Amino acid sequence: MxxxxxxxxxxxxxxxxxxxxxAAAYFRASLVFHADVSDVAAALSAGGDPGFVVLDxxxxxxxxxxxxxxxxxxxxxxxxxxxxxxLDKAVPVVTYCWGPGCNGAxxxxxxxxxxxYQVKEMLGGFEYWAREGFAYETWExxxxxxxxxxxxxxxxxxxxC
Numbered sequence: 001m002x003x004x005x006x007x008x009x010x011x012x013x014x015x016x017x018x019x020x021x022x023a024a025a026y027f028r029a030s031l032v033f034h035a036d037v038s039d040v041a042a043a044l045s046a047g048g049d050p051g052f053v054v055l056d057x058x059x060x061x062x063x064x065x066x067x068x069x070x071x072x073x074x075x076x077x078x079x080x081x082x083x084x085x086x087l088d089k090a091v092p093v094v095t096y097c098w099g100p101g102c103n104g105a106x107x108x109x110x111x112x113x114x115x116x117y118q119v120k121e122m123l124g125g126f127e128y129w130a131r132e133g134f135a136y137e138t139w140e141x142x143x144x145x146x147x148x149x150x151x152x153x154x155x156x157x158x159x160x161c
Contacts, residue, residue, distance in 0.1 A: 033109075035094055037124045038152070038159065041134045044070065052092040056126070057108035062098065064139040068129055071096075076104055079111040092118040099127030124151075 018026065043050040054071040056063055063073045072086055087093060093112055097104030102125060109119045122129075130136055133147030153159055 033120060034123050035120045037122060037128045037132055037134070040068075040094055040122050041129070041132070044068075052094050052120075053087060054122070055087070055093050055095045055108065055112075057095055057097050057104050058126070062126075066126060066130060066136045066138045066143065068096070068126070069135060069137050069142070074108075076108040076111060079108060080115070083112060083115055083117070087112075087117060089116055092120065094120050094122050096122040096125045096129070099125040 017023070040054065043052070044054070054068050056067045056071045056073050057076045057079075058067075058073075059075055060073070067073065074082055074086055093109075095105040095108045095112065097108070100123070105121045105125060109121045112119045124132075126136070128151055130145055131148040131150075132152040133145060135142055135144045137143070147154055
């Protein structure tokens with residue numbers, strides 16, 4: 001027979017949740033710094049100028065393997081010397097790298113912000129772009145994959161969130 005001690009602290013509540021006002025400020029700030037794959041795809045597919053440029057901060061080999069159509073390719077290490085030739089400081093930049101296990105987009109966003117660019121990081125990176133079934137380009141041309149049902153609804157245009 002198992003018994004649960006009433007003295008055990010719930011691991012979720014070991015650190016108390018923030019107040020609603022603190023939580024609202026934190027989550028509002030998060031949205032200032034991040035965009036998700038679905039929102040970026042929707043803005044790019046709406047036609048016309050989306051109001052931002054997408055920047056792929058990965059290596060040439062990674063770029064050739066697959067990248068978002070229309071993205072600017074600028075590896076993180078080259079940002080200090082090439083950003084001003086490729087990007088307009090008046091246009092916000094959305095950075096991406098491989099995926100959630102990679103901080104390359106964060107490092108490239110930092111480098112751009114330090115140069116005076118408005119910047120957001122695309123959560124999920126190229127991995128989730130492809131996993132959600134959005135078209136991408138490789139050195140061989142345009143490609144798509146079926147949406148992964150663990151990342152995107154199979155029978156709906158978007159997740160509704």
